Amino acid sequence: MQSAAGTPMSETPFKPHNSPYGSGDPYYSESTGFLTSQRQRKGASNWIKFGVPVAIVVIIAAVVGGVVGSRHHTSAAEAVSSQAAASSAASAKSAIGIYPTGTNSQYMMPLYPSTTNSAAFTSPTFIPQSNAVKAWPSDSFQPSNPAPTSVRPDRPRLIAPSYKWAALPDLIKNDVYMANWNATIFGNASDYYSQPVVQYFMDGDSGILDNARQVKERVKAFSYVYRMTNDTKWVDRVWAELQNAAGNGTQSFGPDNDTRWNPAHFLDTAEMVAAYGIAYDWLYDQWSADQKSSIISTMIEYGLNPGVTALTNDPNYWGWWKNNTQGNWNCVCNNGLTMAALAILGDDTSGIAEQLLGLTIPNANENCVYGVTSDGTWTETANYWYFGTTAHAEMASSLITAAGDDFGLLKTNANFSMTGMFHMYVTGPGTLFDWGDHGPNKYSSTANSIIFYADQFDHPEYMLFQRDQHDAAEPWTMFWYNPEVAGAFWDGMELDHFFDDPLDQWASMRSSFTDENALFVAMKAGKLQGHQTHNDLDCGDFVLDALGHRWAGELGSGNYRSPGYFSSDAQDSQRWLYYRKRTEGQNTILVGAQNQDVTAAPTVQHGSTGERQGSSTVYEVPSDSTAYWTADLTSAYFNVTSFKRGVRTLNARKQVLIQDEINAQASIQWRMHTNATVTTDGTTATLKLGDETLQISMLNPPSGASFSTMQAVRLDTDPTPPEPDQENPGVTVLTINLDAGSYTLELLFNPQWPGMQSSDFVSPPSVPLDQWSLTSHN
Ligand SMILES: *[C@@H]1O[C@H](CO)[C@@H](O)[C@H](O)[C@H]1NC(C)=O
Ligand SMILES: *[C@@H]1O[C@H](CO)[C@@H](O)[C@H](O)[C@H]1NC(C)=O
Ligand SMILES: *[C@@H]1O[C@H](CO)[C@@H](O)[C@H](O)[C@H]1NC(C)=O
Ligand SMILES: *[C@@H]1O[C@H](CO)[C@@H](O)[C@H](O)[C@H]1NC(C)=O
Ligand SMILES: *[C@@H]1O[C@H](CO)[C@@H](O)[C@H](O)[C@H]1NC(C)=O
Ligand SMILES: *[C@@H]1O[C@H](CO)[C@@H](O)[C@H](O)[C@H]1NC(C)=O
Ligand SMILES: *[C@@H]1O[C@H](CO)[C@@H](O)[C@H](O)[C@H]1NC(C)=O
Ligand SMILES: *[C@@H]1O[C@H](CO)[C@@H](O)[C@H](O)[C@H]1NC(C)=O
Ligand SMILES: *[C@@H]1O[C@H](CO)[C@@H](O)[C@H](O)[C@H]1NC(C)=O
Numbered sequence: 001m002q003s004a005a006g007t008p009m010s011e012t013p014f015k016p017h018n019s020p021y022g023s024g025d026p027y028y029s030e031s032t033g034f035l036t037s038q039r040q041r042k043g044a045s046n047w048i049k050f051g052v053p054v055a056i057v058v059i060i061a062a063v064v065g066g067v068v069g070s071r072h073h074t075s076a077a078e079a080v081s082s083q084a085a086a087s088s089a090a091s092a093k094s095a096i097g098i099y100p101t102g103t104n105s106q107y108m109m110p111l112y113p114s115t116t117n118s119a120a121f122t123s124p125t126f127i128p129q130s131n132a133v134k135a136w137p138s139d140s141f142q143p144s145n146p147a148p149t150s151v152r153p154d155r156p157r158l159i160a161p162s163y164k165w166a167a168l169p170d171l172i173k174n175d176v177y178m179a180n181w182n183a184t185i186f187g188n189a190s191d192y193y194s195q196p197v198v199q200y201f202m203d204g205d206s207g208i209l210d211n212a213r214q215v216k217e218r219v220k221a222f223s224y225v226y227r228m229t230n231d232t233k234w235v236d237r238v239w240a241e242l243q244n245a246a247g248n249g250t251q252s253f254g255p256d257n258d259t260r261w262n263p264a265h266f267l268d269t270a271e272m273v274a275a276y277g278i279a280y281d282w283l284y285d286q287w288s289a290d291q292k293s294s295i296i297s298t299m300i301e302y303g304l305n306p307g308v309t310a311l312t313n314d315p316n317y318w319g320w321w322k323n324n325t326q327g328n329w330n331c332v333c334n335n336g337l338t339m340a341a342l343a344i345l346g347d348d349t350s351g352i353a354e355q356l357l358g359l360t361i362p363n364a365n366e367n368c369v370y371g372v373t374s375d376g377t378w379t380e381t382a383n384y385w386y387f388g389t390t391a392h393a394e395m396a397s398s399l400i401t402a403a404g405d406d407f408g409l410l411k412t413n414a415n416f417s418m419t420g421m422f423h424m425y426v427t428g429p430g431t432l433f434d435w436g437d438h439g440p441n442k443y444s445s446t447a448n449s450i451i452f453y454a455d456q457f458d459h460p461e462y463m464l465f466q467r468d469q470h471d472a473a474e475p476w477t478m479f480w481y482n483p484e485v486a487g488a489f490w491d492g493m494e495l496d497h498f499f500d501d502p503l504d505q506w507a508s509m510r511s512s513f514t515d516e517n518a519l520f521v522a523m524k525a526g527k528l529q530g531h532q533t534h535n536d537l538d539c540g541d542f543v544l545d546a547l548g549h550r551w552a553g554e555l556g557s558g559n560y561r562s563p564g565y566f567s568s569d570a571q572d573s574q575r576w577l578y579y580r581k582r583t584e585g586q587n588t589i590l591v592g593a594q595n596q597d598v599t600a601a602p603t604v605q606h607g608s609t610g611e612r613q614g615s616s617t618v619y620e621v622p623s624d625s626t627a628y629w630t631a632d633l634t635s636a637y638f639n640v641t642s643f644k645r646g647v648r649t650l651n652a653r654k655q656v657l658i659q660d661e662i663n664a665q666a667s668i669q670w671r672m673h674t675n676a677t678v679t680t681d682g683t684t685a686t687l688k689l690g691d692e693t694l695q696i697s698m699l700n701p702p703s704g705a706s707f708s709t710m711q712a713v714r715l716d717t718d719p720t721p722p723e724p725d726q727e728n729p730g731v732t733v734l735t736i737n738l739d740a741g742s743y744t745l746e747l748l749f750n751p752q753w754p755g756m757q758s759s760d761f762v763s764p765p766s767v768p769l770d771q772w773s774l775t776s777h778n
Contacts, residue, residue, distance in 0.1 A: 086127040090486040092120035094176040101470045102516060107431050108470035112514035116616035121488035123615075124460035134174040135484050137167055139401075146405035148357040149345060155284040157342055157402035158277065159394070160479045165227055168478060175483045177467050182228070184473035189221035193237055197244040200253045204561040206440050207265030208254070208272075213443035215245050216275035217474075220444065223282040224475040235286045238279050245272060246298040263306035263318045267329060270336025271444070273303030274394070277336075277343035296344050304352050307337040311359040322363055327380045327532035328388035328439075331368035334360040335395035342402040361399070361407050368392055369413040373501040376418025380534045381436035382426040386445045389419060393449035396456070397480065410456055420450040420462035424489070425497045425508035428520035428545045433508070435524060435541060437534040437557045446471040452480040464489035490514050491615040495653075496608040496627040503527050505604050507629035511653035514617035519751065520545040521656050523647045525602035525631040529569045536581045537596040539636040540588035540645045544656060546751035547692040552587050552672050555580040555712065555728055563722035571598045577721035579714045580728075587673055592639050592666030593717050600636035604629060607774050621652040624778065630769045639666040639740075646769045650777055651762045656749040657777070661769055663742040670736040670745060673712055678732045680707035685734055692752065696734070699746040700766050708735050744768075 096117070101108040127133055139161060141152040154162050172178045198214045219238055226234035240249070247253045247260055254260035262268040276299045280292070287295065310319030310333070321329040338360045341353040371379050371388045378385035396409040410416065426433050447466055454463035463485045466472055490513040499506050506524035523542035528535060544552040558565055558581055564574025576595050579585045583596045608627040613619045628648035634640055641663040648657050662668060676687035676694065683698035685707040698705060712728035714721075736745065750761050764777040 083128050085122060086125050086486040087133055089120050089122045089125075090127060090133050090484075092117065093486065096120060097176055098180050099468050101468075102430065107427070109427075109430055109516065110468035110470075111516055112617045114515075114618055116618060118615060121491055121615040121617070122486065123491050124464050124485070124487040124489055126455075126458070126460050126482060127484040127486050133484055133486075134171050136171070136482070137163055139163060141404060143404040146403050146407075148342075148361055148399065148403050148407055149354050150404075151342065151345055151402045152404070156281045158281045158339055158398045159401055159476060160282065161401050164479050168228070171483055177472070178478065178481065178483065181473040181477055181481075185221055185224055185475060185478070186228075188473075189218075189225040189234070192218045192221060193234075197241050197249060200251070202262070205265070205566070206560055207262040207268040209265065209268045210441050210443065211245070212261070212268045212271035212275065213441070213445065215241055216271055216278070217444040219275045219279045220475040223279060224478070226283060226286070232286065235283050238283060239291070242276060242279055242295060242298070245275075246294075246302070257301065261302040261306070263310070266306070266310055266318050266321060266333050269303055269306055270333040272336075273299055273307070273340040274336035276303065277340035281343040292347060296348055299340055299344065300348070300350060300352055303340055304337065304356060307333075307340075307356055308352060308359070311337075311356070311363065322367070325367050325532070326370040327378075327534075328371065328384050328391065329532070330364065331371060331388045331391035331395070334364040334368055335391040335398075338364075338395050339398050342398055345402075360395075361409075364392075364395060365408045365412045368395075369409060369416055372413055372416045372419045372422075373499075373503050374415045375499040375501040375504065376415060376420075376422035377426075377499050377501060377504040377506070378419065378422065379503060379530065380532045381438070382423075382432045382434055383436075383438040384532070384534055385419070385423060385426075386442055386447060387439060389423075389447075389449035389453075390445040393452040393480075394476070397452055397476075406456075417453065417457035417459065420453050420457070420459055420465075421497070422499070423447060423450055424462070424465050424493075425499075426522070428510070428522065428543065428550075429516045429518045430545060430548065430550060433506070433522035433524075433543050434554045434556065435538060436531065436536050437560075439534075439557070440560075442471075444474075446474060446476075448472060448474060448477050448480065451477055454485070455480065455482045460485050460487065461489040461493065488615060488617075490613045490617070490619075492612050494608070494610060494612050495625075496610075498604075498606045498608070498629060500604065501526075502601065503530055505602060505631065507604075507606060507627075507647065509608070509627040509629070509647075509649055509653075511621050511649075512617075512619045513613050514619070517546070517548045519649070519653050519656070521647060521649065523629060523631075523645075525600075525604055525633060525636075528596060528598045528600050528636070531569070533566050533569050533573075533575065535569070536586055537576060537583045537598070538586040538588060539596055539600050539602055539633045540631065541586040542647060542658070543587070544749060546694065547689075547753065549676075549689040549692055551674055551676060551687055551689065551694045551749075551751075553675060555585055555673060555731065559723070559726055569598060571595075574722060577719055579712070579718075579725040582714075582718070584669075584671060584715060584718075585673070585712070587671060589643065589645070589660060589662060590669040590671055591637050591643075591662075591664045593669070593715050594638055594666070596636040597638055600633070602631045602633050602636060604631045605772075606630070607772075609774055621654075623652050624775075625652055626650065626774060626777070628772050628774075630772060637664070640664045644769045646772055648772065648777065650748075650764055651760075654751070654753060654756070655761060657764055658747045658749070659769060660743070660745040662745075665740050667740060668738040668743065670738075670747075672734045673728075673731050674734060675730050676732070678709050678734055680709060680734070682706045687734075695750045695752065697748050697750070698736070699748055699763065700744070702738065702743045702745070705736055705738060705743075705745070708737065709733060710735055 099110040222234045222238045243249045261272045341356040345353040396406045450462040450466050496509045505526040508522045510520040512518040558578040606629040609625045630646035633643045643662040646659045676689045679686045683701045685696040687694040710733040712731040767776045
């Protein structure tokens with residue numbers, strides 16, 4: 001059925017922002033609807049493209065019988081008309097193929113073609129029943145009174161029941177995405193196969209988390225390929241990994257029995273026991289009785305017994321995460337124990353599986369599910385979202401497939417469903433608004449939870465967004481994806497969104513969802529405590545992207561192994577001695593060279609003209625389109641009588657204004673971190689990244705105010721941290737220094753867009769923040 005197949009892509013090292021353009025860029029032809037090698041797009045793209053164009057021509061069967069089981073029902077009349085449009089959208093999109101991704105964007109963002117395609121780019125939808133797209137059959141396991149310990153009769157139980165495996169080959173042949181992911185998983189499995197078993201490495205405070213997540217990633221890929229080929233070499237390889245991580249291989253794994261899976265850093269234990277559970281369940285028919293009992297005994301000794309200790313003994317260091325912990329730890333720990341317990345339920349004669357399910361599910365419903373705040377934001381950081389939601393989705397999906405219900409995980413927090421939207425808005429054209437800590441290596445943690453959530457919460461746009469991302473190809477996606485999804489995620493997406501939970505409070509504004517050169521500005525306020533000690537002292541912090549570059553950016557994690565790094569989020573915590581976590585390490589105002597007040601409780605206001613991108617990837621911003629967000633940050637400071645900061649887009653989202661109104665009794669320093677080369681000239685700063693330029697100018701400058709630059713290092717007056725800071729190579733801090741006093745700073749950011757003359761830029765009127773409105777700067 002396929003005329004060309006997806007070519008596995010080779011590993012390319014991360015390239016710096018100013019790399020030359022990649023060669024062989026795929027471009028899209030408006031006339032044929034296919035990717036061509038001819039460059040269509042006008043203007044430059046700064047994201048280096050990655051990979052070969054993947055244009056798989058799929059012949060969609062005109063009539064497909066036996067399509068049942070869609071959860072997404074529509075009225076009969078609606079179904080008839082929307083069915084035709086959606087199914088034509090699905091086949092048009094299949095013909096286009098998967099978009100290439102940009103290697104020099106940190107998250108390898110998809111590069112959308114510059115085109116309209118009214119056949120493919122329609123409203124996000126799940127195609128109603130009886131259509132021309134192959135769909136999953138329905139699950140015959142539908143218990144009327146589900147209980148976590150009453151599991152489906154057949155294997156596998158976890159995430160991928162046998163009826164889905166049976167349907168998979170046919171779906172793969174009919175769906176461009178599934179075909180590509182399948183091929184990529186095969187390629188990844190071969191790569192892992194050629195490497196030695198995962199080598200034990202104790203990484204201080206991060207423990208053996210990398211090891212555990214690598215074992216899990218491999219077990220998933222090897223088991224997947226075995227089930228798709230029946231080649232037992234993959235089973236043997238899984239066994240070798242299990243032997244090794246149990247300390248039964250040819251090399252040691254961990255110092256001794258008690259600490260083998262490092263229960264003092266319980267994430268490691270949980271991810272490892274999850275990997276064993278997946279191996280046990282997905283390869284169930286291949287294991288001998290001896291192998292099964294060996295796997296179970298190892299899971300109990302190193303994973304499940306410590307799990308019971310963690311969840312029942314109190315106070316207990318192993319289980320600190322079980323109480324009042326609304327972040328990734330609670331989700332990862334409860335999920336690992338749950339997947340493991342479900343896998344061995346019935347075969348385990350000790351009763352520990354039942355016992356654990358009685359502990360993990362209620363605990364996750366009290367803690368993990370509230371990792372998502374009332375506005376959809378993850379309580380920790382945009383990067384920790386990956387760990388938390390991966391584990392939450394694995395746990396909910398495993399319970400649904402094994403026992404027929406999510407047992408509250410999807411419903412207890414009524415606002416959980418918005419977390420896919422959070423991820424979409426926190427994603428800029430090249431990378432995330434990546435405040436706070438970034439976490440360890442992701443390995444088996446991806447953004448694919450939103451493919452699962454899309455289906456569960458009926459948000460097709462989540463699935464459409466994620467399916468083009470670089471981390472989409474992994475075994476879970478093969479089972480979470482619903483091939484009935486059709487349309488374009490951006491069709492109908494509001495350009496702006498404001499997140500108002502007092503814990504987070506942040507704004508996301510942009511000029512397009514599909515142009516990698518788009519303007520994106522995001523700013524935050526929020527509380528400085530209650531983020532599992534992963535945040536920075538960063539009220540007022542912002543990022544700014546334009547012209548394919550990040551102009552104002554984040555420094556990311558400090559060294560997790562530095563003394564006191566995670567000690568607490570109190571004002572006197574050692575964490576706040578490290579530059580990257582201090583207020584001076586953020587893109588905000590520093591007063592008296594002091595950290596912000598950890599008890600900050602800002603208030604925010606905002607407005608947007610509310611445009612939604614249409615179906616085209618070529619979005620023309622209307623001339624009066626704007627968005628603004630202001631925050632009262634007074635409570636975040638010492639020695640400040642009042643401080644308000646506002647950000648708004650101007651001139652059809654081609655320019656940005658950041659305004660500060662501050663009255664302080666100590667010195668004031670405006671700070672912004674950038675990778676750009678900076679030249680300053682009084683009240684003007686010129687930033688260059690690659691061939692692109694951003695100009696920043698002070699409007700109505702306070703007397704004597706001028707730009708200067710500093711290195712991204714601690715101030716001489718700072719208290720000494722227990723350990724030196726990491727360096728921040730290539731980063732310059734743009735500053736404005738003012739004495740104590742009362743000021744208004746109005747900074748105008750003008751990206752030098754191609755074809756724009758200096759006369760095309762606007763100089764906005766001076767308007768106090770309290771009077772900002774949608775029309776105040778027209
Ligand atoms: C899987 O293979 C793809 C394509 O070669 C590659 O980009 C990706 O990094 C691999 N993933 C992992 C986890 O190795
Ligand atoms: C999955 O990918 C592998 C490797 O490319 C290929 O051999 C296999 O045929 C694919 N499976 C299906 C069902 O197409
Ligand atoms: C693998 O074996 C199963 C069970 O015998 C069979 O149903 C399936 O078709 C086989 N798959 C392949 C790819 O040979
Ligand atoms: C470690 O556990 C294994 C198997 O459970 C047991 O045979 C061995 O004696 C234990 N070693 C020590 C030092 O306790
Ligand atoms: C590892 O060896 C120990 C001691 O013989 C045994 O109890 C355990 O079941 C083995 N685990 C695996 C996964 O083979
Ligand atoms: C759980 O945490 C809360 C808040 O920190 C605390 O008041 C309570 O005592 C803790 N409960 C247990 C059982 O440790
Ligand atoms: C969060 O859920 C609650 C309960 O359903 C609802 O009242 C509230 O409006 C939701 N918050 C948002 C921001 O939608
Ligand atoms: C500098 O570039 C790196 C790599 O893309 C990025 O992670 C970092 O956030 C950037 N720093 C700033 C201050 O923009
Ligand atoms: C600012 O406030 C802090 C805490 O109240 C105080 O210790 C410090 O001396 C003040 N600094 C200035 C420059 O006023």
